[in-house]
Amino acid sequence: MYTPDLINETNILVKFLGAGWTSVLMVQSSLVGLTVYLLYFYFFKFKPDRPPENNLTLKQFTSYLFFGDTVSFYKIFYSIPTNKKVLFASLGYIVSLTLIATSFIVGTSTTFLLLSDNYKQLYRQGIPNLLYAIIVGLAIWFTIKYFKTEYKKYKSGL
Numbered sequence: 346m347y348t349p350d351l352i353n354e355t356n357i358l359v360k361f362l363g364a365g366w367t368s369v370l371m372v373q374s375s376l377v378g379l380t381v382y383l384l385y386f387y388f389f390k391f392k393p394d395r396p397p398e399n400n401l402t403l404k405q406f407t408s409y410l411f412f413g414d415t416v417s418f419y420k421i422f423y424s425i426p427t428n429k430k431v432l433f434a435s436l437g438y439i440v441s442l443t444l445i446a447t448s449f450i451v452g453t454s455t456t457f458l459l460l461s462d463n464y465k466q467l468y469r470q471g472i473p474n475l476l477y478a479i480i481v482g483l484a485i486w487f488t489i490k491y492f493k494t495e496y497k498k499y500k501s502g503l
Contacts, residue, residue, distance in 0.1 A: 391434040443484045
């Protein structure tokens with residue numbers, strides 16, 4: 346283990362909230378379980394309500410999925426969706442794919458930390474902040490991908 350005492354840990358729970366091993370393991374185990382369930386829900390239980398119109402734009406379709414109408418697209422940025430099925434399914438898709446991509450990034454970063462003194466120096470200069478920004482970017486990208494995937498299904502009649 347690279348930081349057995351958590352002093353050098355960059356996990357958000359440890360770095361910003363001061364969590365210990367027990368808290369970290371409990372929270373992460375719970376989040377993994379929730380993510381697996383939400384992904385299962387997306388693939389096996391989720392059947393979105395399709396709008397009766399077949400000519401909606403992506404924005405209108407996204408608005409319909411989350412809010413049941415075609416004019417509430419911008420509410421995505423400041424409101425909790427009224428359609429909880431879609432919210433849970435989208436979280437399952439977005440969070441699981443973001444975590445998979447993030448695990449490769451964090452694994453690569455950790456490998457570089459173990460093998461390269463130059464990378465350790467760079468890491469101290471702000472690499473964790475860059476990694477957090479990349480994770481946010483991945484989440485945004487997978488969110489867009491989710492809506493485009495569902496829109497493609499809608500347009501093909503699936």
